[in-house]
Amino acid sequence: MKKLMLGNAAVARGAYEAGVTVVASYPGTPSTEITENIVKYDEIYAEWSPNEKVAGEVAIGASIGGARAMSCMKHVGLNVMADPVFTASYTGVSGGLVLCVADDPGMHSSQNEQDSRHYAKAAKLLMLEPSDSSECKEFTKKAFKISEDFDTPVIIRLSTRVSHSQGLVDEKDRENYELKDYEKNSAKYVMMPGNAIKRHVVVEERTKKEIEFAETTDLNTTEINSDKIGVITSGISYMYAKEALGDRVSYLKLGMVYPLPEKLIKDFCEKHEKVYIIEELDPFIEEHCKALGLDVIGKEKFTMLGEYTPALIKKAIFDEDSNEFATIDEQIPIRPPVMCAGCPHRATFYVLKKLGLVVSGDIGCYTLGAAAPLASVDSTICMGASVSAALGMAKARGNEFNKKLVSVIGDSTFIHSGITGLIDIVYNKGNNTVIILDNSITGMTGHQDNPTTGFTIRKEPTKQVDLELLAKAVGIERVVVADPFDLKNFERIVKEETQADEPSVIIAQRPCALLKTVKYTGHCKIGPECKNCRMCMKLGCPAISVKDDKVVIDETQCNGCGLCINVCPFGAIHKED
Amino acid sequence: MNTYNCLLCGVGGQGTVLASKLIAYAAMQKNMNVRTSETIGMAQRGGSVVSHVRCGDNINSPIIAKHTAQVLIAFEPGEAVRCLDYLSPDGVVIVNNKAVMPTTANFGAQYDENEMFDYLKKNVKNLIIVDGNDICNKCNSNKVLNIALLAVAAKTNKLSIGIDELKKAIKFKIPEKFHDINITAVDYAVQRYI
Numbered sequence: 057m058k059k060l061m062l063g064n065a066a067v068a069r070g071a072y073e074a075g076v077t078v079v080a081s082y083p084g085t086p087s088t089e090i091t092e093n094i095v096k097y098d099e100i101y102a103e104w105s106p107n108e109k110v111a112g113e114v115a116i117g118a119s120i121g122g123a124r125a126m127s128c129m130k131h132v133g134l135n136v137m138a139d140p141v142f143t144a145s146y147t148g149v150s151g152g153l154v155l156c157v158a159d160d161p162g163m164h165s166s167q168n169e170q171d172s173r174h175y176a177k178a179a180k181l182l183m184l185e186p187s188d189s190s191e192c193k194e195f196t197k198k199a200f201k202i203s204e205d206f207d208t209p210v211i212i213r214l215s216t217r218v219s220h221s222q223g224l225v226d227e228k229d230r231e232n233y234e235l236k237d238y239e240k241n242s243a244k245y246v247m248m249p250g251n252a253i254k255r256h257v258v259v260e261e262r263t264k265k266e267i268e269f270a271e272t273t274d275l276n277t278t279e280i281n282s283d284k285i286g287v288i289t290s291g292i293s294y295m296y297a298k299e300a301l302g303d304r305v306s307y308l309k310l311g312m313v314y315p316l317p318e319k320l321i322k323d324f325c326e327k328h329e330k331v332y333i334i335e336e337l338d339p340f341i342e343e344h345c346k347a348l349g350l351d352v353i354g355k356e357k358f359t360m361l362g363e364y365t366p367a368l369i370k371k372a373i374f375d376e377d378s379n380e381f382a383t384i385d386e387q388i389p390i391r392p393p394v395m396c397a398g399c400p401h402r403a404t405f406y407v408l409k410k411l412g413l414v415v416s417g418d419i420g421c422y423t424l425g426a427a428a429p430l431a432s433v434d435s436t437i438c439m440g441a442s443v444s445a446a447l448g449m450a451k452a453r454g455n456e457f458n459k460k461l462v463s464v465i466g467d468s469t470f471i472h473s474g475i476t477g478l479i480d481i482v483y484n485k486g487n488n489t490v491i492i493l494d495n496s497i498t499g500m501t502g503h504q505d506n507p508t509t510g511f512t513i514r515k516e517p518t519k520q521v522d523l524e525l526l527a528k529a530v531g532i533e534r535v536v537v538a539d540p541f542d543l544k545n546f547e548r549i550v551k552e553e554t555q556a557d558e559p560s561v562i563i564a565q566r567p568c569a570l571l572k573t574v575k576y577t578g579h580c581k582i583g584p585e586c587k588n589c590r591m592c593m594k595l596g597c598p599a600i601s602v603k604d605d606k607v608v609i610d611e612t613q614c615n616g617c618g619l620c621i622n623v624c625p626f627g628a629i630h631k632e633d
Numbered sequence: 634m635n636t637y638n639c640l641l642c643g644v645g646g647q648g649t650v651l652a653s654k655l656i657a658y659a660a661m662q663k664n665m666n667v668r669t670s671e672t673i674g675m676a677q678r679g680g681s682v683v684s685h686v687r688c689g690d691n692i693n694s695p696i697i698a699k700h701t702a703q704v705l706i707a708f709e710p711g712e713a714v715r716c717l718d719y720l721s722p723d724g725v726v727i728v729n730n731k732a733v734m735p736t737t738a739n740f741g742a743q744y745d746e747n748e749m750f751d752y753l754k755k756n757v758k759n760l761i762i763v764d765g766n767d768i769c770n771k772c773n774s775n776k777v778l779n780i781a782l783l784a785v786a787a788k789t790n791k792l793s794i795g796i797d798e799l800k801k802a803i804k805f806k807i808p809e810k811f812h813d814i815n816i817t818a819v820d821y822a823v824q825r826y827i
Binding site: 058085086089188217220221296299300366367384387389391394596598602603610612 | 644645657661666667669670679680681692695696698711714715717718734737738739740742743749752775
């Protein structure tokens with residue numbers, strides 16, 4: 057029976073069918089739904105780990121323990137996991153080990169546009185790249201076998217369009233995979249220099265064998281339609297190319313993008329007058345071809361920026377517009393994502409903006425605090441950087457500057473990698489103020505539990521990290537818990553803590569408005585007392601807008617959180633049922 | 634060769650993803666090949682969202698090429714204009730009559746819903762403007778907008794599925810306690826707009 061599945065759901069299905077028993081991940085768009093779908097299979101142990109490095113190590117351990125294991129992450133998550141990954145390349149595996157990394161060309165929900173294929177080359181790991189949901193399942197299944205055959209972790213590279221597109225997938229039964237016997241093998245798994253030197257030799261030999269495999273595997277396919285134009289491509293770009301070019305050109309579709317074949321590519325190039333390389337982001341295949349001395353056309357015709365489309369490909373190769381391009385000559389304002397109505401972060405940023413503080417920001421829904429009208433976030437680099445970068449700023453500019461500086465970081469992000477920065481502040485005598493935006497959930501990726509929520513990925517109750525005790529345990533003596541919706545009190549606390557000559561943590565506690573446990577009722581309405589001062593507009597609430605020069609609250613969007621009532625200086629906003 | 638391309642656009646939270654799932658499911662029941670592509674993630678937070686649904690033969694790309702969508706279902710007029718270059722010359726636009734102000738409009742950006750409707754009327758041959766609020770009021774639920782727009786689309790015969798197939802999909806894909814309300818929305822929308 058064929059089912060319509062997201063690419064991510066199909067990867068999960070492939071892992072299930074391959075007999076996987078352990079999956080550990082940290083959420084990150086566009087990879088999150090892989091692990092969420094894994095939870096549907098009771099036979100698999102699944103977890104949200106505190107961060108990708110931990111997740112990768114759990115999967116590596118499971119593999120050494122003889123199980124088939126997987127870890128899934130977004131592209132920047134692979135940066136966090138990189139340390140164990142580079143060495144797991146040397147140790148190889150016992151049970152098959154697959155790492156799924158989802159790149160985000162076009163940056164739908166990311167801070168950079170990195171091309172994770174470079175990791176395969178740098179860590180010397182075999183990498184597969186499926187083009188649609190059906191291949192997501194098939195390639196994932198094959199990846200586990202390849203991992204064991206070549207004694208290597210295998211990376212599956214996805215992209216937003218593959219992860220978040222649906223296609224038909226043929227479901228098969230689960231393979232009965234027997235846990236491998238555990239045998240102590242320190243020469244293989246203890247990577248101290250004496251052993252690692254020998255394992256490096258193994259890795260180089262392995263790569264040679266993988267290149268031979270790349271020449272013949274059915275993961276790479278050739279379709280000859282023409283002797284004029286050939287296209288070498290992979291992943292989603294193949295689907296766009298097929299759509300745009302049909303059978304007017306030949307295709308070499310590379311399902312295995314590292315290591316790349318040599319003879320297969322040379323033969324393909326010899327058969328065609330012109331060969332184009334179509335790949336989103338970096339010239340990864342192109343550089344391989346050019347190193348082989350092949351005259352191929354790549355990035356001189358195709359951009360390194362963003363996503364491709366069938367039209368872009370048709371234009372580049374045949375100089376044809378896919379249709380008359382009637383451009384839209386009407387101005388429509390952009391509609392950027394905003395914090396939801398009722399978002400607890402809105403109150404925090406309202407106060408920070410009012411106090412004119414420099415805000416060292418982080419990754420999560422609250423990155424939106426950089427957008428107008430709250431516009432309070434000054435910098436956002438990566439997970440955890442709000443804390444450590446603020447220490448650097450304070451050390452560079454001195455204590456007076458530090459009194460106008462705060463870090464903001466979510467509960468999940470704090471556990472991910474904010475805690476180490478906080479330890480740095482204590483250890484190296486910083487006086488920073490860190491605000492933990494504790495909304496009781498991992499918000500931006502769609503409500504995943506984390507070590508501070510008290511529940512596992514399967515919603516089983518578990519021990520809950522106490523953020524207050526944690527901050528105290530690392531040496532922060534000033535720890536305050538406050539509700540940001542109590543604006544006056546919250547403002548007072550922020551003032552006090554930033555002025556203190558010692559480090560402090562403010563835990564801004566109020567759950568995400570979208571949680572089922574949060575029950576705001578009714579909605580807010582603007583009464584006749586309104587003086588049109590527009591203080592409420594400063595909140596940037598999507599329910600509040602100006603119509604015919606008057607402020608109005610949209611009933612369908614307002615959830616009655618009441619924050620606007622707290623900011624109105626004339627008591628003109630009232631709650632209605 | 635029959636390829637049906639339907640683009641759904643709106644604002645995060647309006648229910649575009651469920652609507653695209655229903656089209657896809659119903660097309661699968663007719664043994665059609667189906668591919669879809671959705672906006673998931675950051676753009677959900679009140680931002681613009683687009684779902685591509687492609688059914689039929691010879692579909693490779695999960696995203697619709699510009700000027701090839703036979704149907705554009707727009708949950709919001711500004712978003713309809715934004716996505717209008719996906720529409721094929723003889724395509725149909727089904728648009729909700731209620732604008733959702735982008736927050737940027739509060740800080741200087743120009744957004745006039747009448748201008749959006751004027752633009753649509755001028756540039757779209759087959760335009761159906763649906764009073765979503767009216768249907769929602771009739772059904773006592775503001776959650777049936779997606780089903781109502783879908784029903785009008787299904788009735789145009791340009792979508793890959795018809796009304797009966799849509800109803801079957803609703804019964805299969807939506808929890809039972811919401812069946813009646815959604816079927817009522819379908820019947821009312823069809824009777825009112827076609």
